[in-house]
Amino acid sequence: MTDLDGVGVGTGAATGPAVWLAGPDETPDAGPTDRSPDAERDRFESARARTVEELREERDRAAEAVGKAAEDVLATHETFLFDPAFEERVEDALADGDPAERAVARALEDWIEAFEETGGKTAARADDLRDLRGRLLRALRGEPRRSGEDLPADAVVLAERLDPGRAVRLAAAGVAGVATVAGSRTGHAAIILRSRGVPAVVGVGDALKAVERGARVGVNAAAGRVTLDPRPDDASATEAAAPDAVRAASGTPLAVTANVGSAREAATARERGADGVGLFRSEFLALRSDGVPDEDAQTEAYAAALDRFPDGEVAIRTFDFGGDKPLPGADGTAPRGVAGSLAAPDRHREQLRALCRAAARGAGDLTVVLPHVTRVEEVTAVRDHLDAATDELKAAGVPHERPALGAMVETPAAVELAPELASRVASLSLGTNDLSRHVLGTTRDADPSVAQPAVVRAIDRAVTAAADAGVPVRCCGEAAADPEFAALLVGLGVTELSVAPDAVPALKRRLDGVDLPAAATLAERATAASTKSEVDSLLNEGP
Structure with missing residues (x-):
């Protein structure tokens, strides 16, 4: 049994037969041409x-x-x-x-x-x-498009390097694990694998090339280790079952929920053991159908998601068009998030009516979450629209229920206004992807850099404001799927972490039995840090 060290991506472990992927197209393979x-x-x-x-x-x-x-x-x-x-x-x-x-x-x-x-x-x-x-x-x-990889069950995929397109196909194929000679945990391929809960170790080096196809290989993402010919009793090379319910060592319950974009994904989340839906991206209903579904179709979709979690909560974000998610057929000039919804009052009122109808029909508890909030007046305006929507439904004799209201904290403005927002809503949701981008002034495709001190402090301020107001905080960004940062979030006071459905089991294993006092100490030290390297060192130490 031989161990090779690399950089772990995500959590969990897997063992299976090694399958090597062919390398990427590196050369044009074309000689001179007589064409013009x-x-x-x-x-x-x-x-x-x-x-x-x-x-x-x-x-x-x-x-x-x-x-x-x-x-x-x-x-x-x-x-x-x-x-x-x-x-x-x-x-x-x-x-x-x-x-x-x-x-x-x-x-x-x-x-x-x-x-x-x-x-x-x-x-x-x-x-x-x-x-x-x-x-x-x-x-x-003129070659055919690459389709899904022809892989045996429980394969551990090995590659020189992995591009994002291949990572998408591997994640969809449900591979057991991945190891690469080169690569980084911040690359898009690694982000895709981590978001789907596929254990991976990247940057192992040339020693990985000695592994032959079919050899038994273990991948331990948490340890950043690849094991060649692992023993049958090597527990570190096998992924343990995820607990049904997650509790800290002190007994404090922690929720692990899922980010989804459809009722079908909500069903997958339930199969993976999610406690509920922490973020239902309602705009995906429009993006996948080239237009906003009507009120009845929206009601069906929301109620179906609620039925997947009869004993849990489903947080549905109102439409968040703009940026990289333009509304089909729109000119792209509408503002982002809740401001965009308020700028289209008829469409907004229709969605609120659908949500109220779904709240009465669906089995689970519904929370409506407002995206990209930057002003307290936006929350007040949505409340007014919600009042009007319920009045319309009541007058029409349509069964309905007023859902709880929550707000996303994903802008510096929302962080500054967190005390006021928390006093007006039932919960706050951290959108760490956008929050880190706005706090640091980076582009969408740049490194999210949630481990930057400025971002950690922004999160801490929002969580503290929520705690003072007595409302819970969930984290719905990619940071929640990072095993080291997840512990930091719990230490800051986040009690619900929402990740991609396939990442739920690994996160449940990571958080079950976590030492809350140690996590709180980690959070306190990270909040006081001055550089990213200091935060990274603390995360590597863990609680």
Whole structure:
């Protein structure tokens, strides 16, 4: 039995037969051409159109089978294909007489090398470009699209490196675990695997190449270890069963819920052991049907999700269009989140009526969560709309129930207003992805960097305000799925963590029996830290 060290992604462990993936398309494999630049330009445009179609179809499948992390990555891929700098590089290469294959390779090669030399999160983006390069080259060669991998049951997948497209397909295929020679825990492939609860170890190094196909391999994400030929009694290479209910060592109950975008995903969350739904992204109903469903269709979808958790709570976020989630057919000028809903009062009132009807029909408890809150007046305005919606339903004799109201804390404004918001709602929800981006002033595809002191302090302020008001706080961002940061959140006072359905079992195992006083000490020290490296060191120590 031999152990190889790497960087763990997520939690949990798995054992299974090793299966090696073929490497990515690294070379254009095209010689000189006697075709004109115009003919090669047409070939490129056709390949790009095919790639866009492929990405959109894969994005739709990924949204349902894998989740938002995968959908966001594939949407970013499509945007890059029309980046003016990329188009200019391809055009220059074609004008030099290169075939389209070589033009694509030349356009991306320098960026890939530059990203890798930079290191960190930027280096991880090189794999995104490798993914795009492979897709374009396959389209130019007329090769079939890559479908799901043909893998044996309980396979542990090994690869030189893993691009996001491959990670999406592996997560959808339900592989047992993943290990790679190169890679980083901040790369998009790693984020996708972690969001789906697939244990992975990346950056193992060349020693991994000695593993032969079919050999038995253990992957322990929490320990960052790959075990070759593990013993049958090696508990560290086998994933333990998740507890039905999670309690800290002191007996304090902790909830592990799921982020979903449909009733179908809510059913999957129930199968994975989720205690409820911490975030139902209602805008996905519109994004998947090219338009906002009518009131009856919305009522059916919300009630179906509630029925999946008759003894639990389902938190449904009102439409959060804008940014990377534009409303189909809209011009993109509407404001983000609850402000966008208030700017479309008829659509907003219709959704509130559907939610009230679902609250009366569904078995579980419903909380309506307002996204991207930046002003107290927004909460007041929604309350007025909710009053009007219930009055309309009562006048029409339609069964309904007024749901509880919650607010998302995902902007610096919401952090500043947390005491006022907490006094007006039944719960607060931390959207750590957007919160970290807004606090740090970074772009959406940058490293979320929740371990930055400024972000930790913002979270602490919001949780403290909620505690003072006596309302609970849930965390719905990607940070909740990070095993080290999850313990920090619990130490800050978060009592519910909501993650992708497949990540529920691993998070339950991580939090069950957690030492709350030790987690509180960790949180206190992290809040007082001055640098990201200090926070990272504390997280590595753990509670």
